[in-house]
Amino acid sequence: MALSSDEIERYARHLVLHEVGGPGQAKLKNAKVLVVGAGGLGSPVLLYLAAAGVGTIGIIDNDHVSLSNLQRQIVHTTARIGELKTLSAEATLAALNPHVNIIAHSERLTAKNALAIISHYDVVADGSDNFPTRFLVSDACYFARKTLVSAAVGQFDGQISTFKPHENQPDGTPWPSYRCLMGEIPPRGLFPACEEAGILGALPGVIGAMQAMEAIKEVVGIGDSLAGRLLMYDALATRFYETRLAWNPDNPLTGRNPTITGMAAVNYVAPAMAD
Numbered sequence: 001m002a003l004s005s006d007e008i009e010r011y012a013r014h015l016v017l018h019e020v021g022g023p024g025q026a027k028l029k030n031a032k033v034l035v036v037g038a039g040g041l042g043s044p045v046l047l048y049l050a051a052a053g054v055g056t057i058g059i060i061d062n063d064h065v066s067l068s069n070l071q072r073q074i075v076h077t078t079a080r081i082g083e084l085k086t087l088s089a090e091a092t093l094a095a096l097n098p099h100v101n102i103i104a105h106s107e108r109l110t111a112k113n114a115l116a117i118i119s120h121y122d123v124v125a126d127g128s129d130n131f132p133t134r135f136l137v138s139d140a141c142y143f144a145r146k147t148l149v150s151a152a153v154g155q156f157d158g159q160i161s162t163f164k165p166h167e168n169q170p171d172g173t174p175w176p177s178y179r180c181l182m183g184e185i186p187p188r189g190l191f192p193a194c195e196e197a198g199i200l201g202a203l204p205g206v207i208g209a210m211q212a213m214e215a216i217k218e219v220v221g222i223g224d225s226l227a228g229r230l231l232m233y234d235a236l237a238t239r240f241y242e243t244r245l246a247w248n249p250d251n252p253l254t255g256r257n258p259t260i261t262g263m264a265a266v267n268y269v270a271p272a273m274a275d
Helices: 005-010 021-030 042-052 067-071 085-096 114-118 131-144 178-182 203-220
Strands: 032-036 056-060 101-105 123-126 147-154 157-163 229-234 239-244
Touching: 021 203, 032 042, 042 056, 042 085, 042 123, 042 203, 056 085, 085 101, 114 131, 123 131, 123 203, 131 147, 131 157, 131 178, 147 203, 157 203, 203 229
Parallel strands: 032 056, 032 123, 056 101, 123 147
Antiparallel strands: 147 157, 157 229, 229 239
16 A cells, blocks of 8 residues: 555655665554553553554543543543543544544443454554453453553553464464463452552553554564563653563463363453452
8 A cells, every 4th residue: 555645754754764664654554453442551552653654543442531531641632521532532643643544442342342343453552441451352362363562550650561472482382471471350459540549640651652662563563572571660760670471381361271262251350359
């Protein structure tokens, strides 16, 4: 798919990069990326993917814009309070880059619809704010054989990794999955929600921009993937930390004897904490 004269000017700074150039920009134009959540993380992801020229961007979110969102959810505006986040984000992205096709999924991602939605995309960027959804997205990406760039933030720290357990490492073992990192869905209340614990507004911008970068790298096929690595950021100390992630042969999804063989096999609801 050839670039128009307007697109050539728009993406000029990409085109002069040896690692991207015309072929890389064409890959971006042909790519389909799904962003889960149009909130704090999803906002910068959506803005940078649209600015980069990703041809089709899906947004799934069933929430509405509220005043308390605007401290960090920069894809929305005060005038759009009360609107669906998907439609608010769509309007912002369309104004930023009219060459991008936006698909708004104004619904909740569930075990019933996750595979059908995710299967239409090449890469998924998960910016959801709860563990059940993160597990749901990760499992669905595995069954749909789609690469997942997953991130999370809380108060003053964040983390990001790429998961592609449907592919093998050089030694023949699968790349680690989200379940290799987290195991099972944590009990409700073990980790306080953003409304309770608070979050510094610029933090999701830092991690979300990195998430967009990793998604772009996966689409174009450049650089070193974050697969098998977990990158953590401490905003108060201004420090990054990295740890290696290993495939867990006992994990129930991608281990040697998997017990999760489909989306219907899991109850994606956080259990109650024990007394």
